[in-house]
Amino acid sequence: MATQPNTSFLNKGIPTVEDAFVIIVKTEWNADVVNELENGCKRIFDAAGIRYQTLLVPGAVEIPFAIQAHANSSMPKADAYIALGTVVRGDTPHFEYVCQSVTQGITQLNVQLNSPTIFGILTVNTQAQALERIGGIHGHKGEEAAITAIKMIALKNSFTHVTLV
Secondary structure: OOOOOOHHHHHOOOOOOOOOEEEEEEEOOOHHHHHHHHHHHHHHHHHHOOEEEEEEEOOHHHHHHHHHHHHOOOOOOOOEEEEEEEEEOOOOOHHHHHHHHHHHHHHHHHHHOOOOEEEEEEEEOOHHHHHOOEEEOOEEHHHHHHHHHHHHHHHHHHHHOOOOO
8 A cells, every 4th residue: 555645656747638538437435535536537637628527336346337338339439437436445355345346347448448447446444544545645546547547548649649760
């Protein structure tokens, strides 16, 4: 678990991408934290002039389905997807199953889709740890997810604009 925010990541600058569109998929569970993760994404996208849309799903396990269903639909194609959720450890093994399921689903989407899927799921032991990651001592993971999406869009775009010498 990170002990401090990744400020070097944030200080390396945000590339400029034109006409980008991002789909944010967020969960209903732990709405107070997840809504702030989404707000962090929106702040970054608004400052960068990036269009976005949010889809709401019941829980973290449903995120990969929603992303794949959107990618396979006739809806406008996304340049990137961001998965936002918060899974807080409880008294049962349910935490491990949910975390494993959503992690595998997002990893699979990154291999299968033509658009990156950014992992913005907080997997924490306590609510206090979640709060530390939405503007507390561990930075703002929503903002970091949005910056990651922009960087991945720029990387993908660079593959189509390569000049061989």
